[in-house]
Amino acid sequence: MEAMVESLSALAHPQRLEIFRLLMRRYPDAVSAGEIAAILDVPGSTLSVYLSSLRHAGLLSQTRQGRSLLYRADVNRAAKVIGYLRDDCCRGRPEMCASPDTLSEKESAVGDTPFSVLFICTGNSARSIIAETILRDHAGDRFTAYSAGTKPRSELNPFAVALLEGKGHDVSGSRAKTVAEFQGPDAPKLDFVFTVCDRAANEECPPWPGQPISGHWGMVDPVTATGTEAEKKLAFQQTYAGLRNRIAVFTALPLDSLDRKSLQRAVDDIGDTEIAR
Template sequence: MESLLTDRLSTLSHPQRMAVFRLLMRRCPDALPAGEIAAVLDLKPSTASVYLSALTQTQLITQQRKGTQLLYSVNLATARDVVACLFFDCCRGRADLCPPSYSDLLNGLPKMTDKKFNVLFVCTGNSARSIFAETILRDMAGDRFTAYSAGTIHRSELNPLAVEMLQAKGHDVLSLRSKNVSEFQQDDAPQMDFVFTVCDQAANEECPTWPGQPISGHWGMPDPVKAEGTEAEKRLVFHQTYGALHNRLQSFTALSLDLLDRAALQKQVDDIGKLEQE
């Protein structure tokens, strides 16, 4: 066991191998193709292949074939083993020696309390998908959730077709504005209970740790802003995106948050992210 732990730590000691591992951890439970991993981390395909092979050999990540593609995902069981070996062996399971966040895990994951929850939806531009999600949740369950949205790029504006779609669905759009994620990382920002990324690019980015350890989920879907074709065809794509987010948020708001512990809730959130787009 000690030799295996040493091999795994040695594998993760390489900055770029660690970058691959961290990317797959951020995208958990998604499985990513090698090409996307290489593109996100700006690696040559051959270099990415070497890193992926090393991580696979030490079982830190898993590999699966889908058609002609090889897909990679983080191996959570191994990641837990590494952490457990470090803290349970070195700290002997003493909560006073382990980091506070890990001490919580030792004592069991608490359930969400009965309160009004803050939810943040993040995408690249905060022009369509995250704006849809913010508005839908606000009007679907505003008594239980305070919805926010933000983008990771610094300059953006609401997409006219997105605004048109929301108005057509009967939503009030007067208070909507495009925001940057940095607005929600200030000391005086509301503390989030849930943070959802709704595009792959935002999920792939390495953002600062959110205070309070909110439940996070990746509900990625194609960007309707990039749709091509006639105006009618573009509007159809916006309609499909709206419908997919509406379905996911219906499932989310139906969860019994006061009855689920954080581990069970995280699984439910991940499962909702796998719902097919209309």
């Protein structure tokens, strides 16, 4: 009981809750204090107090990398807090607290094939387009792939287009799209939503209808690569390889038989790899 009170008290503050929500969106990434301060516009001294409170409540872990302190959400503690609210506080009224996803954790977490997957980055001009194309062309009929941007560009990145065409992909029908296209009443039902850039994961986003499995597979932005044309092309090649490897692991999962908890853990494990970061 005492541990639950401490965790709930730590979250009962607007900015501490905002920090925790950001780190949950970025999970499994560990994010530096400086980056958190910049994203949320919180003074460093104030942020230090908030992070200490969240750590003391068991909601965050802290590691050191060189001279930087990195923070990561503790999803196990988050699950315990949610479980406490559901199982203890809702005792006697399960119909008010249980969602379809919690009624039977042994049921498959996703619907019938094909599984619908949405990849999100900021501009929807490179990383998410590459991921959509790889899944669409290499996963057969098991998946329907989409991509979108939180602030989509007007056209696709020419290096991304040249890379995909050079690998035999048809991108003639590809275009930059906004996430709003996938959030309305006529939007396709999504089984999975993956952010593939940190900036998109940092942004507030309304809950997805149907509560699809979500994950953060942050990749270095090849668009920011500098140097010669060959060096820029190499950055896009590395992004393609990293996304292809992650998608290969994802599509090999036994999606029909995994419950939601197991599937979420598998998706997080894929995002926790250091491929092309």
